[in-house]
Amino acid sequence: MLTHAAEDYLKSIYKLQEKGGKVSTGILAAYLNVKPASATGMIKKLKTMKLVSHKRYQGVTLTDAGKAIALEIIRHHRLLELYLFKALGVPWDGVHEEAEKLEHVISEDVEARMDEFLGYPTADPHGAPIPDKNGVVTKIAHIPMTDLREGQSCVVAEVSDSDSALLRHLGGFNLYPGTAFGVVEVAPFEGPFTINIAGQQVVIGREVAKHVFVDNVEE
């Protein structure tokens, strides 16, 4: 069995790999809030377990085995988030932190029961895809909200998680995955968006909009 720390490293490598670009020791360390030297140490250990491949100064890559574990942890995390949200009413800006601890200790049996309770969902409360039992992720390319123009309407697909202040802010506007809105006005010079959401007109700053992704864009 892997340690929690090792699982966190694999998960982080996967996520950074997804974002594209090479996953250097430094980037990984920064992401995990540890020092580069610590990341080097763990990478060495994961390498002996054949979960990552790594050439000095060249960045890390997950092996198939490593990727499978990373996806398992991510599945735990996202199912837990959704379960906490739906079954226990934990606010969406709190589920991430909670799931971060639970993902390492939940059994496959309990996970399967939560999965069933939730009706085999495919996205967590932030809209991120939940890998299936076999580690298959169905990725859908979403449109950044910042690409929207005046007069367009759409549906929120996903928002960045892990910043709970941002999530509370978005929640205040009802900007949850599945919610539809229309763009009323885009201020010039890369300014804020005025949108019509649930009958309300609200202004969303550009920095905030960068963290929102949408689907079903129509004129």
Added chain:
Amino acid sequence: MLTHAAEDYLKSIYKLQEKGGKVSTGILAAYLNVKPASATGMIKKLKTMKLVSHKRYQGVTLTDAGKAIALEIIRHHRLLELYLFKALGVPWDGVHEEAEKLEHVISEDVEARMDEFLGYPTADPHGAPIPDKNGVVTKIAHIPMTDLREGQSCVVAEVSDSDSALLRHLGGFNLYPGTAFGVVEVAPFEGPFTINIAGQQVVIGREVAKHVFVDNVEE
């Protein structure tokens, strides 16, 4: 924040203290499946934190602060057991192991939500009392099933947890807390019990009966 190991030690000291008798290093170590030397080390650490008092060769005692933490962990454990059982249908012989891991990571917020969902219960699936938020345990003295005589009827109050084979065995007879049964016959020479439970007549070995406690005994 305490480590998981430290929490386990406090919980174990509490439970052993409950059973009566002095809690020696050796007994504590055996209970936790570690060597006596390891227990000595942790006791020393807990002592510097003023969570236990300890005089060399004299056994450990929880301080008020230590007892409060022990009860908090026990509350986590038992609420989790009941939640897993009622909300997710985890079989009662599996909830202990699962709760053992979760009790150290569950937040007070999630715990409060589970408590509410369960309607502020006072006993776990094995009939053990759940301490309240303030660490108050309402203990009820139960009667050992082995004290029962022919012709008496009663209601199962509590069974020992932590031995899942035993729990599966008892579950096979419907011998859950809350279930009523009557004693049909007690075999001589400290022999087995024949009981009438849910219309069925079943034989319960004495070694098994030792782990069952009952209430509401009537002739």
Added chain:
DNA sequence: TATATAATTTAGGTATGCCTAAAATAATTT
């Protein structure tokens, strides 16, 4: 190309929590 800067790795140290083996202390038996 040589040098300065940045990233990475190595080396050595800390804390936790377990271990074994030996020493110290207590309890029991003769």
Added chain:
DNA sequence: AAATTATTTTAGGCATACCTAAATTATATA
């Protein structure tokens, strides 16, 4: 009371996973 036995504690080790500081390697600049 003395000797044996059992328990507890001390001493020293190991693995994990972090740290800092120094050495190495790569990259960018002059």
